[in-house]
Amino acid sequence: xxxxxxxxNQEYKYGFTTDIENIKAPxxxxxxxxxxxxxxxxxxxxxxxxxxxxxxxxxxxxxPDWQKPKFPKINYQDLYYYSAPKSxxxxxxxxxxxxxxxxxxxxxxxxxxxxxxxxxxxxxxxxFDSVSVATTFKGELTKKGIIFCPISEAIQKHPDxxxxxxxxxxxxxxxxxxxxxxxxxxxxxxxxxxxNTRCPMELSTYFRINASETGQFERTLIIADKGSYVSxxxxxxxxxxxxxxxxxxNVELIALDDAEIKYSTVQxxxxxxxxxxxxxxxxxxxxxxxxxxxSKISWTQVETGSAITWKYPSCILQGDNSVGxxxxxxxxxxxxxxxxxxxxxxxxxxxxxxxxxxxxxAGKADNTYRGLVDIGRKxxxxxxxxxxxxxxxxxxxxxxxxxxxxxKNSSSTIEHEATTSKINEEQLFYCNQRGLNQEEAVxxxxxxxxxxxxxxxxxxFAVEAQKLVGISLEGSVG
Amino acid sequence: MLVIKNLKAxxxxxxxxxxxxxxxxxxxxxxxxxPNGSGKSTLANVLSGKVGYKISGELKYEGKNLQEIPIDxxxxxxxxxxxxxxxxxxxxxxxxxxRTSLNKVRKAQxxxxxxxxxxxxxxxxxxxxxxxxxKMLSRQLNVGFSGGEKKKNEILQMKILEPNLIILDExxxxxxxxxxxxxAEGVNSSRTDKKSFxxxxxxxxxxxxxxxxxxxxxxxGKIVKSGSMKLAEDLEKTGYKGIK
Numbered sequence: 001x002x003x004x005x006x007x008x009n010q011e012y013k014y015g016f017t018t019d020i021e022n023i024k025a026p027x028x029x030x031x032x033x034x035x036x037x038x039x040x041x042x043x044x045x046x047x048x049x050x051x052x053x054x055x056x057x058x059x060x061x062x063x064p065d066w067q068k069p070k071f072p073k074i075n076y077q078d079l080y081y082y083s084a085p086k087s088x089x090x091x092x093x094x095x096x097x098x099x100x101x102x103x104x105x106x107x108x109x110x111x112x113x114x115x116x117x118x119x120x121x122x123x124x125x126x127x128f129d130s131v132s133v134a135t136t137f138k139g140e141l142t143k144k145g146i147i148f149c150p151i152s153e154a155i156q157k158h159p160d161x162x163x164x165x166x167x168x169x170x171x172x173x174x175x176x177x178x179x180x181x182x183x184x185x186x187x188x189x190x191x192x193x194x195x196n197t198r199c200p201m202e203l204s205t206y207f208r209i210n211a212s213e214t215g216q217f218e219r220t221l222i223i224a225d226k227g228s229y230v231s232x233x234x235x236x237x238x239x240x241x242x243x244x245x246x247x248x249x250n251v252e253l254i255a256l257d258d259a260e261i262k263y264s265t266v267q268x269x270x271x272x273x274x275x276x277x278x279x280x281x282x283x284x285x286x287x288x289x290x291x292x293x294x295s296k297i298s299w300t301q302v303e304t305g306s307a308i309t310w311k312y313p314s315c316i317l318q319g320d321n322s323v324g325x326x327x328x329x330x331x332x333x334x335x336x337x338x339x340x341x342x343x344x345x346x347x348x349x350x351x352x353x354x355x356x357x358x359x360x361x362a363g364k365a366d367n368t369y370r371g372l373v374d375i376g377r378k379x380x381x382x383x384x385x386x387x388x389x390x391x392x393x394x395x396x397x398x399x400x401x402x403x404x405x406x407x408k409n410s411s412s413t414i415e416h417e418a419t420t421s422k423i424n425e426e427q428l429f430y431c432n433q434r435g436l437n438q439e440e441a442v443x444x445x446x447x448x449x450x451x452x453x454x455x456x457x458x459x460x461f462a463v464e465a466q467k468l469v470g471i472s473l474e475g476s477v478g
Numbered sequence: 479m480l481v482i483k484n485l486k487a488x489x490x491x492x493x494x495x496x497x498x499x500x501x502x503x504x505x506x507x508x509x510x511x512x513p514n515g516s517g518k519s520t521l522a523n524v525l526s527g528k529v530g531y532k533i534s535g536e537l538k539y540e541g542k543n544l545q546e547i548p549i550d551x552x553x554x555x556x557x558x559x560x561x562x563x564x565x566x567x568x569x570x571x572x573x574x575x576x577r578t579s580l581n582k583v584r585k586a587q588x589x590x591x592x593x594x595x596x597x598x599x600x601x602x603x604x605x606x607x608x609x610x611x612x613k614m615l616s617r618q619l620n621v622g623f624s625g626g627e628k629k630k631n632e633i634l635q636m637k638i639l640e641p642n643l644i645i646l647d648e649x650x651x652x653x654x655x656x657x658x659x660x661x662a663e664g665v666n667s668s669r670t671d672k673k674s675f676x677x678x679x680x681x682x683x684x685x686x687x688x689x690x691x692x693x694x695x696x697x698x699g700k701i702v703k704s705g706s707m708k709l710a711e712d713l714e715k716t717g718y719k720g721i722k
Binding site (some may be wrong): 440 | 513526527528536548549550553554558559561563564565566567568569570578579582583586618619639694
């Protein structure tokens with residue numbers, strides 16, 4: 001573990017803003033805004049109709065209120081739903097035409113986009129506010145028949161695939177924020193892996209909110225055709241602002257027969273300051289369908305940012321013998337709140353699911369694991385194993401575990417283990433006595449606590465995630 | 479090396495050390511014996527800097543006031559405590575932990591940090607000397623270790639970190655005779671004219687193997703008697719009640 005690399009009392013290092021001229025949609029949520037977005041994206045009519053259908057649904061839909069973290073009422077008429085750098089208006093044809101300011105922004109974030117410095121073995125789609133800025137390694141992927149592009153491009157170039165699968169896992173009527181996203185989503189990534197193809201590199205999307213008073217509503221759709229495999233990673237950051245910004249994404253995964261999707265998230269949105277001012281509301285709907293037999297979807301998430309995180313990456317295990325996995329680290333410090341977990345819906349026979357959740361709470365933060373395991377009547381011989389561990393630091397934070405368990409047949413088994421512990425003084429003393437300072441000791445102990453999840457991350461990101469775990473907890477033990 | 483004058487320590491209002499004096503020169507090995515509750519472990523904790531104690535008196539290490547130096551810096555300056563009950567840290571690889579620790583100490587001492595390969599060479603050599611199974615190094619730190627393995631792991635760390643002042647807090651308790659000999663050999667092979675040892679123990683057993691220069695008896699927070707190895711032998715015959 002490289003503790004020597006941790007920079008002390010590091011502020012949120014992605015908090016800078018890029019000064020760039022924007023094109024924005026008219027403020028507020030209306031049919032006019034939706035038509036503006038659809039027009040600027042040059043969308044076909046079916047897409048606009050789909051959005052408007054969602055908008056009509058939204059009018060009769062209400063924000064959910066069952067979650068633990070409460071938040072002040074959001075004035076949806078006071079937000080911008082589309083913001084894009086002006087230079088992106090006439091889409092640049094190659095990276096040479098991309099505004100150097102944007103390239104520089106991603107360089108600062110450690111995501112080089114230019115050809116020479118590209119991350120080796122990782123193809124990146126960079127999304128800035130409401131548009132995709134650039135996608136690397138496109139040529140190489142195209143040779144294998146793999147489609148990795150902004151979803152706005154997929155709507156134009158691959159309408160059949162989009163029409164078939166968009167909204168097939170998260171219907172537009174699902175819940176308020178999913179419906180809102182369906183009406184106003186701007187960009188995000190689209191991935192299609194053809195049959196019997198193993199994607200030769202990690203695919204990665206890097207989301208950045210820059211503009212103020214702007215919500216980010218990205219939409220990601222990943223389809224793994226029969227016998228294919230893909231590993232996908234998303235990262236996210238935002239500038240430090242006093243206002244709360246809304247991020248309501250929808251992510252849909254579809255795995256057909258014998259296909260596997262591994263989806264990893266390192267979420268580091270701006271968490272707000274020490275007193276809880278500002279920060280992102282991260283209200284995200286992520287759902288995967290194991291539609292084919294023997295298919296597998298695995299979610300791994302490292303959630304360290306956002307003022308409020310509210311998400312449940314889920315698996316619908318339709319195909320017989322399909323497998324769903326959920327590995328989660330959720331760290332909350334200061335005034336952050338997280339209500340996160342998963343849903344494993346077992347429908348097919350011999351389906352298996354595994355849930356490993358590690359919640360760490362420090363400062364005055366509140367951390368809830370909420371999960372549903374639902375084994376259906378016909379899902380014979382299915383299994384679930386759940387392990388939820390919570391670690392508390394200090395005595396002003398909270399940790400909660402709320403499992404919902406339903407087993408509708410007698411041949412299936414569900415196991416649930418849960419622990420709650422406080423960071424141990426003796427462990428800290430031991431590490432200190434071996435020359436590690438308090439923050440290095442905390443980072444080491446917490447990384448150990450999270451090991452089962454961290455080792456699920458792709459190699460390229462595991463080291464980064466380990467550092468992030470340490471940094472997020474700085475100043476939490478005094 | 480270490481000078482302690484009139485050291486008093488209390489925890490939660492309870493006095494434990496009540497005016498302790500001891501002076502250790504470079505190269506010396508001092509043994510402290512004493513009954514349960516006499517303050518032996520408190521002394522080890524106070525020297526290494528554990529928080530939670532209220533302390534008064536003089537505590538000097540290499541001429542510096544120890545009370546002004548936090549735990550991790552004391553470790554970096556060469557104070558090492560072999561724990562009586564080494565704590566388990568789940569998910570943390572033993573070998574990685576040792577390397578992190580060693581590099582922290584080396585860095586503080588202005589030495590170059592070791593890369594993974596040179597570290598593995600050192601750790602292999604030292605663990606072989608202690609007759610340790612190499613597989614132990616890839617296990618989680620102290621998790622599921624037997625009592626003997628935990629203590630050997632402490633001695634391994636002592637050998638690798640090369641400290642100047644080594645405090646062994648009842649390292650011998652709970653060890654079978656073979657493990658005890660290995661621990662004693664570990665201590666003996668580390669002795670130089672620059673390193674000092676403070677060996678806290680209940681029994682004469684370990685002392686037979688390591689020949690202390692001085693033996694002190696700690697009782698009710700004070701050193702009540704000091705002498706040579708003969709004192710430990712007398713103690714074994716008469717028990718603590720016979721010493722006054």
